[in-house]
Amino acid sequence: MRAFRDELWRAMDGIYQQILAHPFLTGLTDGSLPKEVFRHFVLQEAHFLPDYARALAACAVKAPDPASVQRFAADAARTVEVEHSLHVELLNAFGIGEAEARRHPAPPTALGYGSYLLRACHLGTFAEALGAIVPCYWIYARVGQALLDRSSPDPLYAWWIETYGGEEYQETVAGVLDLLDEVAEGLTGDECGRLLANATTTARYEWMFWDAAWRREDWPV
Numbered sequence: 001m002r003a004f005r006d007e008l009w010r011a012m013d014g015i016y017q018q019i020l021a022h023p024f025l026t027g028l029t030d031g032s033l034p035k036e037v038f039r040h041f042v043l044q045e046a047h048f049l050p051d052y053a054r055a056l057a058a059c060a061v062k063a064p065d066p067a068s069v070q071r072f073a074a075d076a077a078r079t080v081e082v083e084h085s086l087h088v089e090l091l092n093a094f095g096i097g098e099a100e101a102r103r104h105p106a107p108p109t110a111l112g113y114g115s116y117l118l119r120a121c122h123l124g125t126f127a128e129a130l131g132a133i134v135p136c137y138w139i140y141a142r143v144g145q146a147l148l149d150r151s152s153p154d155p156l157y158a159w160w161i162e163t164y165g166g167e168e169y170q171e172t173v174a175g176v177l178d179l180l181d182e183v184a185e186g187l188t189g190d191e192c193g194r195l196l197a198n199a200t201t202t203a204r205y206e207w208m209f210w211d212a213a214w215r216r217e218d219w220p221v
């Protein structure tokens, strides 16, 4: 029997290939990515990660068993930690203080993505929430892995790559994918369809998030 995760990956693979080919990611590994573009990405992350942490906490609330509650609650806490080290390691390196990051309103795609995740995880069933949240983990794990081989001559970019390409994060994501396969066994065809539709939306937002950073997207009016 094929695992459900393969079906979910098929729903995202075309989008994932476009993520890998995006000039933001090719620029990360050859070190040619302009600093102002990465700076904008970090600013987007500073706005997105608190929403992401709360979306993970909502998954913890809906999780069907204590081990899954613990998993999502731990990842929510870990996301807050990553958000904090982002401030310490990166925003300071770019001369963006916490006050400035707060003053700058969340740009459209970061706000849209975070709002979508909160909506899906709060209003959906656990399966629908899982569909929305799994690609966040999986795409970053795959991107991190793909970039780890080449890493980056830039220590800032290398730090970021290690966070997501490293062993610890890879193991975290493997656990979530095991849970996905387990949960999918008990779902109807319709429920699987809604889970996959959410996964596709998240994968699209993942591409858009890189692209928005690349364009240094801001509110047009």
Ligand SMILES: Cc1ncc(CO)c(N)n1
Binding pocket: 045, 048, 136, 137, 140, 206, 209
């Ligand atoms: C936009 C985005 N998606 C996923 C992750 C994974 O943590 C992240 N840090 N940022």
Ligand SMILES: Cc1ncsc1CCO
Binding pocket: 075, 076, 078, 079, 082, 163, 169, 172
């Ligand atoms: C690194 C990491 N580990 C668990 S969740 C998460 C995502 C924070 O960005």
